Amino acid sequence: MGSVSMATPVQELATDGQDPSERYNYGGSGGGALNASVPLVEIPTVDVGSLISSPSAANHELQKLSLALSSWGCFQVVNHGMTDSFVDRVHEISKQFFDLPKEEKHRYIREPDSIEGYGTDMIVAENQTLDWIDRLYLTLNPPNQVQLKFWPEKPETFREVLHEYSTKLQVLHDVMLKAMAKSLKLDESVFLRMIGEPVIMSARFNFYPPCPRPDQVLGLKPHSDGTVITFLLQDKEVEGLQVLKDGQWFRVPVIPDALVLNAGEHLEIMSNGEFKSPIHRAVVNSERKRISLAAPSIPHDGNEIEPVEGLVSEERPRLFRKMKYNGRTHLRYYQSGRRVVDDARI
Ligand SMILES: O=C(O)CCC(=O)C(=O)O
Numbered sequence: 125m126g127s128v129s130m131a132t133p134v135q136e137l138a139t140d141g142q143d144p145s146e147r148y149n150y151g152g153s154g155g156g157a158l159n160a161s162v163p164l165v166e167i168p169t170v171d172v173g174s175l176i177s178s179p180s181a182a183n184h185e186l187q188k189l190s191l192a193l194s195s196w197g198c199f200q201v202v203n204h205g206m207t208d209s210f211v212d213r214v215h216e217i218s219k220q221f222f223d224l225p226k227e228e229k230h231r232y233i234r235e236p237d238s239i240e241g242y243g244t245d246m247i248v249a250e251n252q253t254l255d256w257i258d259r260l261y262l263t264l265n266p267p268n269q270v271q272l273k274f275w276p277e278k279p280e281t282f283r284e285v286l287h288e289y290s291t292k293l294q295v296l297h298d299v300m301l302k303a304m305a306k307s308l309k310l311d312e313s314v315f316l317r318m319i320g321e322p323v324i325m326s327a328r329f330n331f332y333p334p335c336p337r338p339d340q341v342l343g344l345k346p347h348s349d350g351t352v353i354t355f356l357l358q359d360k361e362v363e364g365l366q367v368l369k370d371g372q373w374f375r376v377p378v379i380p381d382a383l384v385l386n387a388g389e390h391l392e393i394m395s396n397g398e399f400k401s402p403i404h405r406a407v408v409n410s411e412r413k414r415i416s417l418a419a420p421s422i423p424h425d426g427n428e429i430e431p432v433e434g435l436v437s438e439e440r441p442r443l444f445r446k447m448k449y450n451g452r453t454h455l456r457y458y459q460s461g462r463r464v465v466d467d468a469r470i
């Protein structure tokens with residue numbers, strides 16, 4: 125594999141209104157994701173309040189959850205316990221950070237061979253088509269892996285709000301993984317044990333500047349997340365997420381203050397394919413910038429991920445072999461279009 129290098133933040137290219145260079149052009153091979161031709165679809169919603177209430181309400185919600193993950197691989201998490209005003213503060217710090225002068229943002233620039241910090245995605249191959257996106261990537265948990273030097277000091281509330289968001293997401297992550305196990309009639313801690321505790325979670329602030337050629341350029345190319353699960357806080361006003369189901373792309377609507385939960389490839393493996401890790405992409409538009417905040421969880425390095433015992437039987441043969449998780453290798457999967465589930469499939 126080629127060496128890793130850096131590109132100029134897209135936000136800096138985008139300010140002069142010129143057409144993007146060839147390096148961003150997907151041409152006919154995946155760009156051109158014009159919204160008008162892609163239908164909008166209501167992906168299922170899961171109500172966290174019901175999940176943790178009386179057994180009968182919870183059972184109904186568990187069924188919805190498992191159906192959502194086996195058909196779409198994603199759902200909208202509603203009634204998650206975070207107030208609208210708190211979620212607004214999260215939107216606000218995200219926007220304020222990307223609005224800072226370039227020099228201020230560059231204080232947090234990613235180092236070439238590392239993932240944390242501000243900048244573009246990694247360039248791992250000369251001929252890689254680039255995505256119209258800048259990111260700020262920060263480890264949230266466990267606390268001893270947090271690199272505070274990458275956490276912006278401006279806006280002033282950034283660290284405090286992100287810390288609070290992180291604390292709330294750790295709790296929600298636990299609730300969700302337990303609910304997923306219960307919905308498959310498994311011991312509730314089975315997934316948490318396999319990925320390892322404490323949960324390893326990060327925050328990826330995705331910034332998509334307006335793009336003069338949304339017909340040829342993509343914010344994020346089609347991919348599935350190499351994660352356990354990913355919580356995604358979409359931009360409140362600007363749509364852009366699309367998900368592939370049965371060979372057809374669908375636009376995922378914005379439900380203000382809901383979180384989209386995407387099943388990651390490791391969840392697909394652990395569930396022996398009962399849950400699907402959906403292929404999705406982000407499209408851009410020529411008028412408005414868009415910001416989303418993804419919070420992926422990943423297994424501990426060295427942990428072995430495989431279909432859990434209760435889901436393998438004569439009727440349900442094992443679909444995936446055992447894989448030892450290695451974060452550094454997985455970093456490159458996205459850019460090279462590789463999928464963990466394909467590598468692991470028997
Ligand atoms: O911006 C979005 O809506 C999608 C983000 C995403 O898929 C990711 O960060 O993995």
Ligand SMILES: [Fe+2]
Pocket residue numbers: 347348349354404
């Ligand atoms: Fe994704």
